[in-house]
Amino acid sequence: xxxxxxxxxxxxxxxxxxxxxxxxxxxxxxxxxxxxxxxxxxxxxxxxxxxxxxxxxxxxxxxxxxxxxxxxxxxxxxxxxxxxxxxxxxxxxxxxxxxxxxxxxxxxxxxxxxxxxxxxxxxxxxxxxxxxxxxxxxxxxxxxxxxxxxxxxxxxxxxxxxxxxxxxxxxxxxxxxxxxxxxxxxxxxxxxxxxxxxxxxxxxxxxxxxxxxxxxxxxxxxxxxxxxxxxxxxxxxxxxxxxxxxxxxxxxxxxxxxxxxxxxxxxxxxxxxxxxxxxxxxxxxxxxxxxxxxxxxxxxxxxxxxxxxxxxxxxxxxxxxxxxxxxxxxxxxxxxxxxxxxxxxxxxxxxxxxxxxxxxxxxxxxxxxxxxxxxxxxxxxxxxxxxxxxxxxxxxxxxxxxxxxxxxxxxxxxxxxxxxxxxxxxxxxxxxxxxxxxxxxxxxxxxxxxxxxxxxxxxxxxxxxxxxxxxxxxxxxxxxxxxxxxxxxxxxx
Numbered sequence: 021x022x023x024x025x026x027x028x029x030x031x032x033x034x035x036x037x038x039x040x041x042x043x044x045x046x047x048x049x050x051x052x053x054x055x056x057x058x059x060x061x062x063x064x065x066x067x068x069x070x071x072x073x074x075x076x077x078x079x080x081x082x083x084x085x086x087x088x089x090x091x092x093x094x095x096x097x098x099x100x101x102x103x104x105x106x107x108x109x110x111x112x113x114x115x116x117x118x119x120x121x122x123x124x125x126x127x128x129x130x131x132x133x134x135x136x137x138x139x140x141x142x143x144x145x146x147x148x149x150x151x152x153x154x155x156x157x158x159x160x161x162x163x164x165x166x167x168x169x170x171x172x173x174x175x176x177x178x179x180x181x182x183x184x185x186x187x188x189x190x191x192x193x194x195x196x197x198x199x200x201x202x203x204x205x206x207x208x209x210x211x212x213x214x215x216x217x218x219x220x221x222x223x224x225x226x227x228x229x230x231x232x233x234x235x236x237x238x239x240x241x242x243x244x245x246x247x248x249x250x251x252x253x254x255x256x257x258x259x260x261x262x263x264x265x266x267x268x269x270x271x272x273x274x275x276x277x278x279x280x281x282x283x284x285x286x287x288x289x290x291x292x293x294x295x296x297x298x299x300x301x302x303x304x305x306x307x308x309x310x311x312x313x314x315x316x317x318x319x320x321x322x323x324x325x326x327x328x329x330x331x332x333x334x335x336x337x338x339x340x341x342x343x344x345x346x347x348x349x350x351x352x353x354x355x356x357x358x359x360x361x362x363x364x365x366x367x368x369x370x371x372x373x374x375x376x377x378x379x380x381x382x383x384x385x386x387x388x389x390x391x392x393x394x395x396x397x398x399x400x401x402x403x404x405x406x407x408x409x410x411x412x413x414x415x416x417x418x419x420x421x422x423x424x425x426x427x428x429x430x431x432x433x434x435x436x437x438x439x440x441x442x443x444x445x446x447x448x449x450x451x452x453x454x455x456x457x458x459x460x461x462x463x464x465x466x467x468x469x470x471x472x473x474x475x476x477x478x479x480x481x482x483x484x485x486x487x488x489x490x491x492x493x494x495x496x497x498x499x500x501x502x503x504x505x506x507x508x509x510x511x512x513x
Contacts, residue, residue, distance in 0.1 A: 235289035351402030
C-alpha cells in the first residue's frame, strides 16, 4: 500500500508542518509506505513571504542562498508531480490545504486526476468548507477534522479492494452523490503520534530562519486549538462544531517528542506552535519549566497580552526562550473590543511588552491591519501603541477574511468581497476596509515600522513613501536603508 501526500505551501516556506508529519507517522506505523511531494521549493520569481517581511522592515534580512541548490522553476511543478506519480504509483494521493492554497491545490490534482485511482483532501479549509471541496471533480473523498485514524482505516479498505464508505470524518463523492459520515469527537491530543519526517527527501526542508538564525527547526504542539473567540479567527466555529476542540497536551509527552526530534533529526530550535502558551494553569506552567530544563534547545512561542508577567517570561528565558511574540492585533481599544472580540485595555498591551522585555528576551508584537471598517486613524492608533510599547520587532499581518469567521460575514455584508472569495497570503494580499483601499493598506504595511521608530518630524516624508510610484518608492528605499542599518545593522536594499 502506497500513499503520496502532496504538500503545498508558500514559496520557500521552510519548516515541516506538524499536521502532515503526524499524519505520516500514523500511516507509517500502520505499515503503509509514504512519500511527500512538496511544492515549497518551486519558485516563480515573485517575492516570497520572508522577502516581503524583509522588504516591509519586519525582520532582519536573511539570505535564502542556502536553498539555491534545491529550488526548481515553478513552471515545472505540474509535470514534475505527474512524473513523480507515474514513478511512485501510489494507491492513494492525499493533500492538506489551507484557504490560500485551495485554487493551486485543485489545479495540481486536476493535472494528475487521470493517473490516480483515489484522491482524498483534508486540512483546515476542508473542515471549514467541506461542501465546496467535495464538489471538485478531482476529489474522491475529504476528511473533516483530524485525519490520522480515518485515513488509516480508509487505506486499509482500499488495500483490500473494498472501499469502506462508512468511516467517521470522511465524506465521499460516489458517482456524483455525496456520502456524508458522522464527525467523531476530537481525540485526546496525548494519543497523537510523534512526528515522522522520513517521508521528506529534500535536505533543507526542516531548515527555518528563526530569531535571526537558520536552524533545523521543529514545530511542536503543546496544545491544540484555542479557547478564545476572536472574530477574525475560525477557532470560534471549530470550538462550536467540535466540542472540546481546545486541548492541552501533557507536558511530559511534549518533552518526550522534543527529545525524540532532537535525537532523531538533530533539531536545534523549537517553535511551540500554540496560539498562546501562557494561558494555562500555574501548575502546568511550572511543570513545563521543570521538565524543559533538561532539553537544552532554544525555543520561540506566542501569547496574548493579558497572560504576560515578568516572572513567567524570566522563567521561560532561563530554560531556553529566545523570543516571544505578543498578539496586539489592533490599537483602538473600542474597535478591538467590539469588532475583534479582544477584551484588554491599551495599558495591558504596553505593560505586557515592557514586562517581557525586562526579562531580556526578544519581544515581537503581532499586529493586523486592514480589518473591515478600519480607518487610517485606527491604524495610527496601533502605530502609537507600538511606539509607546517599543517591542524588539513588529510583524504586520494583512487581514484575511477566512471562511467561517465573523469578520468574513461582515466583509460580505459590506460588499468588500463576494461569497466565493478565496483568501490570499496574509503577508502580501489585502482587501479594502470600506475606508482604505488595498493599495493604501499595503502602503501602510511597508511604512508601519518607519512610523513606529522614526521621529514624528519624519512623518510627512514617510507618508510620501506609502505611495507605490517612482517618488514614493525612491523615498521608501532611502528611509528603509536608514532603518535597516539602525535596527539590524545591515541592509537588503
